[in-house]
Amino acid sequence: MIVRTLKEITGTDRDKKAANGNWVSRRFLLAKDGMGFSFHETTIFAGTETRIWYKNHLEAVYCVGGRGELERLDTGEIIPISDGTMYALNGHEPHLLRASEDMRLVCVFNPALVGTEDHNKDGVYATPEEETGRA
Ligand code: 9YT
Numbered sequence: 538m539i540v541r542t543l544k545e546i547t548g549t550d551r552d553k554k555a556a557n558g559n560w561v562s563r564r565f566l567l568a569k570d571g572m573g574f575s576f577h578e579t580t581i582f583a584g585t586e587t588r589i590w591y592k593n594h595l596e597a598v599y600c601v602g603g604r605g606e607l608e609r610l611d612t613g614e615i616i617p618i619s620d621g622t623m624y625a626l627n628g629h630e631p632h633l634l635r636a637s638e639d640m641r642l643v644c645v646f647n648p649a650l651v652g653t654e655d656h657n658k659d660g661v662y663a664t665p666e667e668e669t670g671r672a
Contacts, residue, residue: 539566539570543563546563546565547563550653551563551565551652552564553652553653555656557656558582559581559582559585559586559587560580561579561582562578562579563577563578563579564576564577564652565577566649567649567650567651567652568648568649568650569651569652573648574645574646574647574648574649575646575650576644577644577646577650578641578642579641579643579644580639580641580642581605581634581642583603583637583638583639583640584636584637585635585636586633586635587633587656587660588656588660589632589633589634589656589660590610590629590631590632591626591646591660591662592629593648593661593663594629594646594648594650594662595625595626595627595629596625596644596645596646596647597626598623598624598625598626598643599622599623599642599643599644600619600620600622600640600641600642601642601643602639602641603619603638603639603640604618604619604636604637604638605618605619605634605635605636605640606618607624607633607634608632608633609630609631609632610630610631610632610633618640631660648665650662650668651668653671654668
């Protein structure tokens, strides 16, 4: 059994800050934990817009605090996000994620993240193999 607290993770290598300063991701479960998915709490900072395209991953996101919106780049649809909203990117949908208030999101990734992932200029996370090869 694995038990971890936010306090234990904060400030370790499981506490990943985006290079562009838009978000911080506390990565409770990673590929090396062997669960078949990774599990994170992400805060998206107020006033930011992040381009995301998880072409190598599926992601489910559940908002537990704050407010923002997602703009689908494939359809133009705008989806409001607040406490209690879940979205799942089951079609690798490219999108912009905007926070009007700091947004707290619980996120699950399949395949599991290795732990060092940050978005490239297209909003993509590398595959686990590519990311591991970088280290
Ligand atoms: C919702 C989303 O994808 N935010 C970017 C960070 C990501 N959730 C992560 O790496 O934890």
